[in-house]
Every structure is written in structure tokens, then in C-alpha cells.
Amino acid sequence: MNIYFSDYFKVQPREIDRYGAFNISLLGDLPLFIDPFLLFNSPKQPYQALHEEMIRYLRFLRDKSAAGVVQPGLIIAWYRFPEIRQTWLGFSQQTNRGRGLGAGFAGALNTNLHEVFSDFGKEKVTRSSHLEKLCLIKSGVGRDNISDFTTNLILGYLCEYTQTFAQKWIDKSLRHKVRVPKVRFNYDTESWESGSYDLPWYGGDYVLLVPRDLLTKDDTWINKTDLIAEFAQITTSIPDAALRDQVNNYFRKILPKKPKQRDEDEAARRTILTYPALIDYFIRYKEERGDRATSISAQRVAESKQLYVEQFGLLAHLLASDTAFYKVAGNTYDEAHERIAYLKDVIENKGGHRFFYVKGRSIEREEDIHILFRFTWFATTSDVTTEANDGRGPVDFKVSRGSRDKTLVEFKLAKSKSLRRNLQRQAEIYQKASDARKAIKVIIYFTKQERERVDRILKDLKLTGHRDVVLIDARNDNKPAGSKA
Numbered sequence: 001m002n003i004y005f006s007d008y009f010k011v012q013p014r015e016i017d018r019y020g021a022f023n024i025s026l027l028g029d030l031p032l033f034i035d036p037f038l039l040f041n042s043p044k045q046p047y048q049a050l051h052e053e054m055i056r057y058l059r060f061l062r063d064k065s066a067a068g069v070v071q072p073g074l075i076i077a078w079y080r081f082p083e084i085r086q087t088w089l090g091f092s093q094q095t096n097r098g099r100g101l102g103a104g105f106a107g108a109l110n111t112n113l114h115e116v117f118s119d120f121g122k123e124k125v126t127r128s129s130h131l132e133k134l135c136l137i138k139s140g141v142g143r144d145n146i147s148d149f150t151t152n153l154i155l156g157y158l159c160e161y162t163q164t165f166a167q168k169w170i171d172k173s174l175r176h177k178v179r180v181p182k183v184r185f186n187y188d189t190e191s192w193e194s195g196s197y198d199l200p201w202y203g204g205d206y207v208l209l210v211p212r213d214l215l216t217k218d219d220t221w222i223n224k225t226d227l228i229a230e231f232a233q234i235t236t237s238i239p240d241a242a243l244r245d246q247v248n249n250y251f252r253k254i255l256p257k258k259p260k261q262r263d264e265d266e267a268a269r270r271t272i273l274t275y276p277a278l279i280d281y282f283i284r285y286k287e288e289r290g291d292r293a294t295s296i297s298a299q300r301v302a303e304s305k306q307l308y309v310e311q312f313g314l315l316a317h318l319l320a321s322d323t324a325f326y327k328v329a330g331n332t333y334d335e336a337h338e339r340i341a342y343l344k345d346v347i348e349n350k351g352g353h354r355f356f357y358v359k360g361r362s363i364e365r366e367e368d369i370h371i372l373f374r375f376t377w378f379a380t381t382s383d384v385t386t387e388a389n390d391g392r393g394p395v396d397f398k399v400s401r402g403s404r405d406k407t408l409v410e411f412k413l414a415k416s417k418s419l420r421r422n423l424q425r426q427a428e429i430y431q432k433a434s435d436a437r438k439a440i441k442v443i444i445y446f447t448k449q450e451r452e453r454v455d456r457i458l459k460d461l462k463l464t465g466h467r468d469v470v471l472i473d474a475r476n477d478n479k480p481a482g483s484k485a
Helices: 013-019 036-041 045-067 072-079 103-116 133-137 143-153 155-169 224-229 231-236 241-254 261-274 277-288 290-320 332-349 352-356 366-375 419-434 448-460
Strands: 175-186 191-202 383-389 394-400 406-413 438-445 469-473
Touching (some): 036 045, 036 277, 036 290, 045 072, 045 103, 045 143, 133 143, 133 277, 143 155, 155 191, 224 231, 224 261, 231 277, 261 277, 332 352, 332 394, 332 406, 419 438, 438 448
Parallel strands (some): 406 438, 438 469
Antiparallel strands (some): 383 394, 394 406
């Protein structure tokens, strides 16, 4: 059963671990991404050189932006990049095809570079320049943009990194000579150049490995959420007493008398807009705690490896051990119900619930459930589309065989605040929009209290016992001790 890089390219997982890479899934993207701060903060000279080269390119763009209007063709050539889907990392759960860096990001970068990054290379507060500064100032620029841009700027390194591993461990029949565009920038011709590499080949495209110590999950180390959450620590760290007192005075002045957390957050936002120098002090605050960035990212990647590769992989193989599972026939509605029933049985009766816990903590993201459920459709003849959008918002899964046989599957965690609203409207709306004839809702709960909450909601909505509302018990405190996975 081929799910991971090691499966397809017949490499022992331990060799990928020893090389320092992440054993990616080739069924769909895993929710990890490259954080440029890990390049900056690394003791490895090649990583530092990559970060310096990124800053050099941003200075080049800054100078062009400051000199005048950049022509549309050059905006496309210099600012716009595709998502490097060949890493199989990011935010698309069905395949590895994301949005990339389109006109919106290119415009934001061009417009803001000469203002936001006017001191690039000549910083007085921070130790270095950081691309992430853009996401602190410009709305609509998030971790995916920053990661995609970083990945594009280090693409040549990733190609060489993967080529070295592939030529040692992967058979020639599974490799391909590839001409990869935009792997290095020529400052003399002011244009991007391509390069030729010998890379793993899968599904008509090359595949790239990424070092684990460049990856993180959830958010970049320098991010807007922490800018607000750590406002008090940032102001305390300002060495300029006059600025520090002005900031604190303004912050207290705009706070209501009995502030709640949202009032403090809003006051922090307004203060930062009034004193933008705080952003540089926030970045320096983050720089000084760079060791935490490294350790936290390493922990998140290790937990992701345990969950997505080790545990989900074991569960998929456990399902595959039942030879009938991946050969379910019938229409999409019957097939979806049978696969959900298989998954439910394995989780509730065969010890599969253990795969939903990392260090004793249950899964907290519905996206993780989606990744697992995608594994249960391995080798199906149906077209399984995740995050399908048929005009009225995304739906978790659309299973189809042609235009007349469609079934929607919605997953929710029992603790979700939107569960009641979802049960009332969501799937029915999607069903009408996509012309699917059936919709199934799957609810996973991890505690007795969560089950009781679901039961109350189902009773209120008169959905108790409905065939298309499937409950899965993933509790860890009510399973037989002798169950084996």
C-alpha cells in the first residue's frame, strides 16, 4: 500500500530520517510549511546563506519599487511565483495543488517594500531583515504567502538537497531528469534562470524533500497573533524610556475602565498603528528568543510525524488488512457509508482510537480528521474531492462518479461551537448547490461530556438515530484494555 514517499520510492523510512527530511504523503498535502525564521536562526551556514540571499533579493525588489513604477511584465517575472506543489506540504488536503503567489501578493509586496523595508540591510533595532514583517503590516498576507515565497527563493537548494538523496537511495527507474524554472536569480541580467536536476518522479511530476529543521506547523515564529498577545512583554523590552512611556500612556488612555481581553487586544492594535516602531521591537523580541522557535518547531514537526506518518499510516494499513475495505463497490452513497462504517469499527472496536492521540492529547483539528479520512479512500474508483466549492462555500468531501452520482461527507468534532448550526443547515445547502443527492455527517467525540452534548443537539433537531448522522466514539477511557491495533 503506497501512501508515503518511502512507499513509492522503495526507501526505508529510517534513511529519510537520517538524512533529516520529512517523509511526505503523496496522497495529499500535510499541514506543514517552511518558516524563514528557521533559516535565519539556524547555526548551519548553508541556511544562513539562504536567508541572506533572500534578503538580497528583497533589497533588489525594494530598490526597483522605490525607483518608480514597475512594469506589469516585470511584476509577473519578479514578484509572482507558483506554489511549489512538489514538496507536498501546505494547505491543500486533496492533492498538492495550492494557490501560489498571485497578483494580490505581488501587488502588496511591490507597494509596501520601499516603505515597510526601507531599512533593509541597515536595521537599527533588529539583527536582520525579515520577510515576515510584511504579514505584520499588510492584511491578507499570511503564513501561506510567506512560506510559498520562501520556498520559491530556496528552490535551487531544495532541488540539490533532494537530488543528493535520490541519487544515493532511489533507483534510476524512479528518477527523471528535470528542467526546473526559477531556481536562481541572475543580478546581471535581472532575470530568473532554470536548472537541471535528477529527481524522484511520481504521477508525471518531480517530488522534493524538505529538511525537517526548516518546517513548522500552525504559524511562523514572527506572526500577527503573537504581536498582539505579547504586547506587554514587547513594551517592557523597549530600551528607549521616552518611547516606552509614551506607548504605555497611550495604551492605558484608550482602554475602557473595566477592559475585557478583546478590549486589551484592540487597544494593542491601535497602539501599534500609532507607534509602528513597536513592530521592530517585536521582531527583536522574537530574535532574542530564537532558540524557542527552533525547539517549538521541532516539537510540532515530531508530533506531526507521529500523527500523520506513524499513526495514520498504521491505521490505513490496518484498514487495508481487510481485503474488502479498498474494494467497496456500489454507488457513492453506499460506498461512503461502508467506508465510514469500517473506520468507525476500527476506531471503536479494534483499538484505532489510539491513533487519534499524541502524548495523551486528542486531535483538536477537523483538518486532521480529513487527512485520515482521505487515506480511507485509497485506490477507490470514485473521484474524491476535498474542500470542494460548488458556489456556496467549501464542503469537506465530495465523492462522485460522473455527474449523476454524488455524495457529500461532512466531518465535525463534537466540541465544535458551530456543530448545531452545521447540523441544521450546512450539508443541506451544499447538497443543493452541488446537485449531490445525499449528504452524510460524521461527528467524532473524545469525552463523555462531548457525547452528551451531541445527543442533546440531535434530540433538539429531531435527528437522533438518523442514518446520515454518524457518531464515532474515539474516547480513550472506555475501550477494552485488550483491544489491539
